[in-house]
């Protein structure tokens with residue numbers, strides 16, 4: 495079971511991880527919970543591309559769908575396996591959407607919540623099949 499894997503970081507049931515990027519996916523904000531689970535300080539994240547937490551198990555098609563959706567002005571929701579700084583992983587259910595700041599600059603925000611063990615198992619399998627098809 496996923497929760498017995500020592501490489502997995504289990505999110506608190508009330509965890510809410512937030513990050514904000516510019517139009518190119520460069521991080522310009524992350525809340526304390528994002529930093530805590532990812533294992534980075536805020537200074538290590540600001541100015542870095544968001545793929546800093548990309549896990550190799552994630553299929554390319556998932557991120558293509560994410561970018562196609564948000565670039566066309568829509569909201570993307572999906573399951574993401576992220577890699578923490580120490581190499582461990584954590585699953586999140588992310589909602590990513592475009593926004594315009596009060597100064598007029600455009601960017602994207604992602605809000606993330608906990609994922610159930612059943613969904614982790616489902617997406618672990620699905621993403622594995624998708625990755626196999628990408629090779």
Ligand SMILES: Cc1cc2nc3c(=O)[nH]c(=O)nc-3n(C[C@H](O)[C@H](O)[C@H](O)COP(=O)(O)O)c2cc1C
Nearest residue numbers: 514515519544545547548549557576590602603604
């Ligand atoms: C607001 C926002 C949040 C993102 N959050 C994540 C994330 O938590 N994990 C992740 O792997 N990619 C995230 N991405 C997607 C990355 O920008 C990137 O496309 C992805 O990690 C794949 O990396 P690659 O394009 O270098 O292959 C996010 C993008 C945006 C715009």
